[in-house]
Amino acid sequence: RTLVRAALEQGRARSAVGTLPGLLFTIARDGATTDQWSLAAADYGEGIGLARELGQTTMLALLLAGLSWLEARQGHADACRAHAEEALALCASNPVSIARVWAEYSQGELALVSGDVPAAVERLSGLVDLLAELDIGDPDVSPAPDLVEAYLRSGRTEEAAELAARYGAAAAAKALPWAQARAARLRGLLCGWDELDDRFAEAFALHARTPDVFESARTKLVYGARLQRARRRSDARGPLREALD
Numbered sequence: 045r046t047l048v049r050a051a052l053e054q055g056r057a058r059s060a061v062g063t064l065p066g067l068l069f070t071i072a073r074d075g076a077t078t079d080q081w082s083l084a085a086a087d088y089g090e091g092i093g094l095a096r097e098l099g100q101t102t103m104l105a106l107l108l109a110g111l112s113w114l115e116a117r118q119g120h121a122d123a124c125r126a127h128a129e130e131a132l133a134l135c136a137s138n139p140v141s142i143a144r145v146w147a148e149y150s151q152g153e154l155a156l157v158s159g160d161v162p163a164a165v166e167r168l169s170g171l172v173d174l175l176a177e178l179d180i181g182d183p184d185v186s187p188a189p190d191l192v193e194a195y196l197r198s199g200r201t202e203e204a205a206e207l208a209a210r211y212g213a214a215a216a217a218k219a220l221p222w223a224q225a226r227a228a229r230l231r232g233l234l235c236g237w238d239e240l241d242d243r244f245a246e247a248f249a250l251h252a253r254t255p256d257v258f259e260s261a262r263t264k265l266v267y268g269a270r271l272q273r274a275r276r277r278s279d280a281r282g283p284l285r286e287a288l289d
Contacts, residue, residue, distance in 0.1 A: 045074060045255075065095040065103040069110060076114045077256040084114055102143075105134040109146035116154035117258070124154050141178050142185070148174060149187055156190055164194040183214040183223040192230050193266075205234055222259070225250035229263045237274045240267070261287045 052067040054060075068091030075084030088111040095104035108131035115124035128147040135144040152167035168191040175185065188211035195204035208230040215223035228247035235243045244267040251260040268284035271277070 045071075048074075061094065062098060062100075065091045065098065065100050065107065068094070069103060069107050072107070072114075073110050074255075076110070076117070077258050079257060081114060081118060085111065085118075088114065101134060101138050102140050105131050105138065105140045105143035106146075108134070109143040109150065112150040113146055113153065116150045116157060119154075119157055121154060121158065124150055141180070145171065145174065145178070145180065145185060152187055153190060156194055161194055161197045165191065165198060165200075168194060181214065183211060183218055183227075184220075186211060186214065189226045189230055192233065196233065208234055221250040221253040222256060225254065225263065226259065229266055232263070232270065233266055240270055240274065244270075 048067060048070050052064065052071060055063040055067060068087045072084045072087035072091060075081070075087060078084075088107055091107045092104060092111065094100075095107055108127045112124045112128035112131060115121075115127065128150050131143050131147040134140065135147070148167065148171045152164055152171055155161075155164035155167055168187045171187045172191065175181070188207050192204045192208050192211070195201070195207065208227075211230060212227040215227035218224075225247050228243060228250055232240065232243035232247055244263065247263050247267075248260070251263060254260075264283040264287035268280040268282075268287060271280035271283070
């Protein structure tokens with residue numbers, strides 16, 4: 045983070061304008077994993093303006109897709125859809141596969157955030173198919189954790205369990221904590237009441253090895269919700285308050 049921010053300031057000082065959209069994308073993408081969402085949105089906005097001015101089509105598609113994902117998390121539905129649509133239009137004429145993936149992901153996450161479970165299932169399962177078509181097997185890009193939640197909200201428990209198992213295997217193969225933490229959250233979602241504390245303790249230990257406080261908060265939310273359903277309401281208050289903070 046420090047190095048990228050230093051590179052950005054150096055680029056500004058030297059008027060190396062062409063380097064700025066890529067650096068702003070990296071900083072904004074990182075910022076979206078923290079609680080500094082307004083700063084991340086500003087960085088995305090500056091990067092988008094520069095990429096347009098410089099004609100950097102690939103970087104523009106990436107910045108628009110990243111911003112749409114952030115706006116999905118914020119619940120800014122109209123802006124999210126508009127930026128995703130523009131990113132996808134650019135991807136139709138330029139082979140920027142990862143921008144296409146992120147733009148599609150933003151629409152699935154927006155549906156999940158909005159409580160439109162059928163739309164979330166449709167968009168996220170479509171993204172699973174797209175990733176297979178593009179031969180992208182990286183669990184960091186997979187929407188499986190979101191799709192498992194959507195399946196469970198739809199009562200499709202068997203499909204949720206099967207997808208969680210596949211995602212868990214991919215995360216174990218990658219052996220890095222960000223994907224492993226999301227996989228552990230899925231195990232906590234699906235386990236029996238007597239395993240709740242152990243499964244979520246595993247997830248929180250993995251989250252502690254990453255800088256992504258948003259994913260950690262999502263896991264705390266899921267843990268608190270499951271504790272409530274287990275009629276452990278006093279135990280649920282702690283993780284739910286931490287998730288909200």
